[in-house]
Amino acid sequence: MTYSSFFVSEFLVLWRRKQDVFNALLFFIIVVALFPIGINSSPDFLAPAAAGIVWCAAVLAILMAVESIFKEDYLDGSLEQLVVSGLSLPLLILLKVAAQWLVVVLPLLVIIPLLSEMLYLPSSGFWVLIMTLIVGTPSLFFIGVIGAALTVSIKQGAMLVMLLILPFYLPVIIFSTLAVKATQSGLPYSGLLAMLLAMSLLSLVISPFMTAIVVKASVN
Amino acid sequence: MSWAWFHKLGSPKWFFSWSKPWALPLFCFGCLSLLIGLVWGLVFAPADYQQGNSFRIIYIHVPVAMLAQSCYLALGAAGFVFLVWQMKMAPVFIKAMAPIGAVMSLVALVSGAIWGKPTWGTWWVWDARLTSVLVLFFLYMGIIALQNSLEDQVLANKAAAVISVVGLINLPVIKYSVVLLETLHQGPTFTLTKKPEMPAEMWLPLLFAVIGLYCFVAGVVLWRMQSEILMSEHRSSWVKQEVTKHGF
Numbered sequence: 001m002t003y004s005s006f007f008v009s010e011f012l013v014l015w016r017r018k019q020d021v022f023n024a025l026l027f028f029i030i031v032v033a034l035f036p037i038g039i040n041s042s043p044d045f046l047a048p049a050a051a052g053i054v055w056c057a058a059v060l061a062i063l064m065a066v067e068s069i070f071k072e073d074y075l076d077g078s079l080e081q082l083v084v085s086g087l088s089l090p091l092l093i094l095l096k097v098a099a100q101w102l103v104v105v106l107p108l109l110v111i112i113p114l115l116s117e118m119l120y121l122p123s124s125g126f127w128v129l130i131m132t133l134i135v136g137t138p139s140l141f142f143i144g145v146i147g148a149a150l151t152v153s154i155k156q157g158a159m160l161v162m163l164l165i166l167p168f169y170l171p172v173i174i175f176s177t178l179a180v181k182a183t184q185s186g187l188p189y190s191g192l193l194a195m196l197l198a199m200s201l202l203s204l205v206i207s208p209f210m211t212a213i214v215v216k217a218s219v220n
Numbered sequence: 221m222s223w224a225w226f227h228k229l230g231s232p233k234w235f236f237s238w239s240k241p242w243a244l245p246l247f248c249f250g251c252l253s254l255l256i257g258l259v260w261g262l263v264f265a266p267a268d269y270q271q272g273n274s275f276r277i278i279y280i281h282v283p284v285a286m287l288a289q290s291c292y293l294a295l296g297a298a299g300f301v302f303l304v305w306q307m308k309m310a311p312v313f314i315k316a317m318a319p320i321g322a323v324m325s326l327v328a329l330v331s332g333a334i335w336g337k338p339t340w341g342t343w344w345v346w347d348a349r350l351t352s353v354l355v356l357f358f359l360y361m362g363i364i365a366l367q368n369s370l371e372d373q374v375l376a377n378k379a380a381a382v383i384s385v386v387g388l389i390n391l392p393v394i395k396y397s398v399v400l401l402e403t404l405h406q407g408p409t410f411t412l413t414k415k416p417e418m419p420a421e422m423w424l425p426l427l428f429a430v431i432g433l434y435c436f437v438a439g440v441v442l443w444r445m446q447s448e449i450l451m452s453e454h455r456s457s458w459v460k461q462e463v464t465k466h467g468f
Contacts, residue, residue: 146386150379154369164362164383167355168390171397178400199393206389210382213303217378 001085006092010099024065025107031057032115043120050119051129051180055173058108058133059140059166065104066144067161069096070152070215079152080219089215090208097141097208105137125180128189132176136196142203143168149214172199230307232449233458239442247439250432257283257429265422274338277331279426283433285328288356291321291437295363296388299381309445311377312452314384315367316444320437322360325353348399355394359387373452 015021035053036046046053073079082092109130116126147165151157179192228234261279268275295314302310332350333343344350363380370376453459 143386143390146382150366150383151369153372153375157369160362160365160369163358163365167358167362167394168386170355171390171393174397174401202389202393206386210386214379214382217375 001087003087003091003095006087007095007099010096011102014099014103021103021107024061024104025111027064028057028061028108029111029115031060032119036119047120047122048181048184050116050121051125051132052173052177053119054112054115054121054129055132055176058137059169059173061108062104062137062140063144063147063162063165063169064158065100066141067148067151067158069100069145069148071148074152074218079215083216083219089212093145093211093215094204094208097145101138101141105133109133121180122184124183128180128183128193129176131193132179132196135193135200136172136176139172139196139200139203140169142200142207145211146207146214149211149218152215152218172196175199229309230305232308232312232453233456235309236446236449236462239446243439243442243446245439246435246442250435250437250439252432253428254283254432254436257425257427257432261422261425261429265425266419268422271339274335277335279429281328281331281335282426283430284324284331285353286430287433287437288321288325288328288353290434291317291324292356292359292384292387292391295321295384296391299384299388302377302381303385311380312445312448313441314363314377314380316441316448318360318363318367318380320441320444322357322364324437325357325360328353329357346401348395348401351398351401352395355398356391359391363387 032053035049039045070079073082083089085092112130112133113126116129121129144161144165147161150164151160154160175192175195179189179196182189182192228238258279262276265276267273295317298310298313298317301307302314329350332353336345337343363383366383367376367380370379450459450463
């Protein structure tokens with residue numbers, strides 16, 4: 001097993017489970033749909049709230065996807081094989097997260113134009129929203145994967161992961177929605193995008209190592 | 221400087237015998253100082269010229285809020301110590317400290333809400349500091365929940381240490397982001413009525429209360445750690461000796 005073959009196989013395993021990919025996407029869409037139905041469907045409310053709604057839904061969909069990233073590997077023993085494979089465990093985790101990111105976030109980006117029409121997002125904010133999603137979601141994955149590793153040995157761990165990890169997602173949501181709001185009032189937003197990128201890079205540096213510590217403790 | 225004392229802290233037995241004489245005096249001193257601060261602050265300190273008597277809740281609110289933050293700092297430090305030096309006492313400390321921190325942040329939120337009603341006219345504002353204490357409360361509850369749901373003790377210790385360290389790294393980011401949220405939002409602005417330069421008879425009781433609460437918590441944490449040690453080491457011979465000699 002090499003790093004590249006590991007990445008390709010991880011990606012293919014995720015991609016060929018079409019139903020799971022669709023489920024995450026459908027979950028995302030239905031959470032978005034809850035807001036106009038539940039709160040207010042007028043453009044006056046939705047246009048300024050659109051970015052926040054999309055981000056809240058994305059956070060939940062991503063966390064649901066990340067939560068089970070190690071579950072199957074843990075149950076069938078392949079997580080143990082990763083630990084003893086002789087390859088660097090943090091790097092393997094990084095590749096695993098990257099594969100998951102591609103499979104979850106790319107379909108999400110494809111559906112965004114449709115949703116932003118439905119939420120009356122002004123066109124000035126559209127590309128910024130796309131950019132925040134591209135730059136900000138890696139940190140969601142990297143932080144979430146720590147939670148997934150922490151709870152991998154617990155049978156019903158989804159709720160616990162939500163409780164553990166959602167507080168860490170607040171800054172990402174705040175920076176992203178502020179960036180979109182800034183364009184709507186004509187303010188510069190590059191600083192907020194830079195903050196999002198900084199958070200993604202920080203979590204990229206820390207998370208694989210932290211996750212590796214927990215994975216090693218979980219499998220022995 | 222010798223680091224032997226630091227490494228000795230890794231041994232439950234040594235830690236137990238070292239901390240035993242400290243818990244009670246710290247606790248008693250803390251109670252006394254807290255009592256002095258509270259009685260002085262609540263009864264004798266002059267009323268605020270703007271807020272009247274309602275400001276007196278500061279003598280509860282401020283010490284508790286300070287503790288809520290310091291406890292997390294201590295948790296993160298203990299988590300780091302455990303991940304780097306595998307010190308056995310660090311997870312015991314985290315386990316003893318996390319519920320206290322959760323209670324402190326909850327009391328800070330509740331007392332802040334009670335203070336907010338007469339001064340701001342509302343129980344809750346989505347203000348930077350309130351929001352960050354709320355997040356802090358969730359972080360504490362997460363640690364407690366994680367420790368309770370993991371059966372394997374070794375894994376539970378490591379997990380609590382990891383999440384404490386990750387939390388400590390993220391806390392400044394969370395704090396900074398909610399400040400940004402507040403300052404960009406020009407919603408209904410509630411500002412704390414500018415306090416006059418506090419005279420000594422107002423801040424001295426506060427100082428007593430803060431120091432008292434710190435000592436109180438230190439004493440309680442030592443006790444909790446000692447009972448945790450006794451429970452986890454109940455098979456070892458020194459615990460048997462300890463219990464038969466001194467009783468509980």
